Amino acid sequence: MTVTTLAEAPPRTGLAAGAAAVTVVLWASSFVAIRHVGTEISAGALSLARLGLGSIFLGALLFTRPRPTAVRRWPSQRDWLPLIACGVLWFGVYNIALNEAERRLDAGTAAMLVHIAPLLIAVLAGLGLGEGFPRQLVIGGLVAFAGIVIIGTSTSSGRAETWGVILCVVAAISYAVGVVTQKPLLSRLPAAEVTWLACTIGAVVCLPFAPTLVDELRTADASTIWWVVYLAAFPTALGFTTWAFALRRTSAGRMGVTVYAVPVVAIALGWLFLGETPAVLALAGGALCLTGVAISRRSA
Numbered sequence: 001m002t003v004t005t006l007a008e009a010p011p012r013t014g015l016a017a018g019a020a021a022v023t024v025v026l027w028a029s030s031f032v033a034i035r036h037v038g039t040e041i042s043a044g045a046l047s048l049a050r051l052g053l054g055s056i057f058l059g060a061l062l063f064t065r066p067r068p069t070a071v072r073r074w075p076s077q078r079d080w081l082p083l084i085a086c087g088v089l090w091f092g093v094y095n096i097a098l099n100e101a102e103r104r105l106d107a108g109t110a111a112m113l114v115h116i117a118p119l120l121i122a123v124l125a126g127l128g129l130g131e132g133f134p135r136q137l138v139i140g141g142l143v144a145f146a147g148i149v150i151i152g153t154s155t156s157s158g159r160a161e162t163w164g165v166i167l168c169v170v171a172a173i174s175y176a177v178g179v180v181t182q183k184p185l186l187s188r189l190p191a192a193e194v195t196w197l198a199c200t201i202g203a204v205v206c207l208p209f210a211p212t213l214v215d216e217l218r219t220a221d222a223s224t225i226w227w228v229v230y231l232a233a234f235p236t237a238l239g240f241t242t243w244a245f246a247l248r249r250t251s252a253g254r255m256g257v258t259v260y261a262v263p264v265v266a267i268a269l270g271w272l273f274l275g276e277t278p279a280v281l282a283l284a285g286g287a288l289c290l291t292g293v294a295i296s297r298r299s300a
Contacts, residue, residue, distance in 0.1 A: 016249035019242040020258050026239035028265035032273055033227045033235070034099065040220045041228070043099030044209035049217075051091055051203035053232030058196035058241070075189060075197070082181040083194070087201025090178025096206065097171040104164030113168035115148045115263065120176035121256030128180055131251045136295055141253075144260035144292025150285030151263055176256075182244065183252045191244035199236065260289045 037046055075083060098114060105113075122141050125131045178198075185194050217225065247255050267283075 016246040019246040020250075020255065023239050023243040023246065024259065024261045025265055026235045026242075027259070028262045028269055030231055030235035030239075031266040032269050033231050034102070037224055037227045037231070038099070038102065040224045041216045042209075042212060043103065044096055044206060045213035045216050046099055046228070046231075047092070047095040048203060048206035048209045048213050049228045050231045050236055051095065051199055051206055053229060054236035054240075055196065055200040055203050057233050057237040058192065058199055061237070062192050062196050075185075075193075079185055079188065082185055083197050084201055085181040086178045086185070086194075087198040088205055089174040090182070091198050091202025092205030093174040094171050094178065095202065097167045097174065101164045101167035101171060104161040105168065113165060114172050114175070115145070115260065116169070117172040117175040117179075118256035118259055119145055120172060121179050122253035124176055124180040125183065125252035125256070129183055129252060131253050134253075137251075137253050137257065140292045140295035141257045141260075142292070143295060144257055144289045147285040147288030147290075147292060148260060148263060150281060150288060151267070179247070179252055179256065183247060186244055186248035191248055192241050195237075195240045195244050199240065258293055261293050264289050 034046070041049065101113075119141055122133070122137060126133045182194060182198070243255070246258075
């Protein structure tokens with residue numbers, strides 16, 4: 001009897017698109033949650049709480065569900081270097097840098113800077129993973145990025161602190177490199193396993209913030225603590241798992257462009273839950289983002 005490996009599994013583009021959509025909504029919702037939590041919990045402590053709880057949730061899912069014997073649980077020696085790079089950069093450095101940057105920059109400027117990451121992903125994947133530069137992907141990426149610039153311009157205060165800009169760029173680079181190192185792992189390991197290990201590594205990176213987290217949780221409101229639990233369970237544990245599931249079934253460049261939809265959904269959620277009415281120009285930028293995503297995925 002022939003055993004079908006992960007790399008040989010037939011692509012399921014419908015499921016991949018659905019998983020990508022779930023990721024976009026969950027990651028967009030995290031902006032609303034972080035905005036509330038950030039008033040009581042500092043950047044490093046929030047990163048530790050989110051990744052630590054996320055690791056617990058993912059570990060419980062991974063080790064309690066039935067697993068086929070043909071699918072191994074533990075990475076081989078060659079898998080550890082990219083796993084560590086993904087965990088340290090995307091889960092650890094990205095979260096800390098972004099949380100701290102948003103204390104210095106307004107949301108529009110931060111979103112515009114961080115969303116250079118999808119373009120970096122497309123370039124790195126084209127060069128490092130042999131994905132090349134498909135015409136649809138390049139056009140869609142540029143159109144979506146133009147939408148991000150419009151959103152950033154319409155929601156920005158016009159002031160950008162130097163360290164805030166630097167932190168956003170660090171976050172974007174960490175994000176892009178983390179995605180590109182994660183992609184090859186998903187042909188050999190289950191998405192849930194890769195996500196759990198990377199999240200755990202990221203939590204370890206954030207351990208120096210443990211004393212601060214303990215102090216801040218003592219004085220935090222109950223609603224703040226529940227928002228932290230939400231961030232860990234949904235945008236982190238579930239959102240990164242659905243991302244990995246979708247990434248294994250499509251190119252890193254195309255998935256990178258897909259996340260341009262995150263700011264658009266975040267604007268809608270901010271209007272719905274926070275009463276923040278978006279500017280007309282931001283809506284136009286959002287429409288441009290969605291158009292770019294549609295173009296990039298047309299040939300998926």
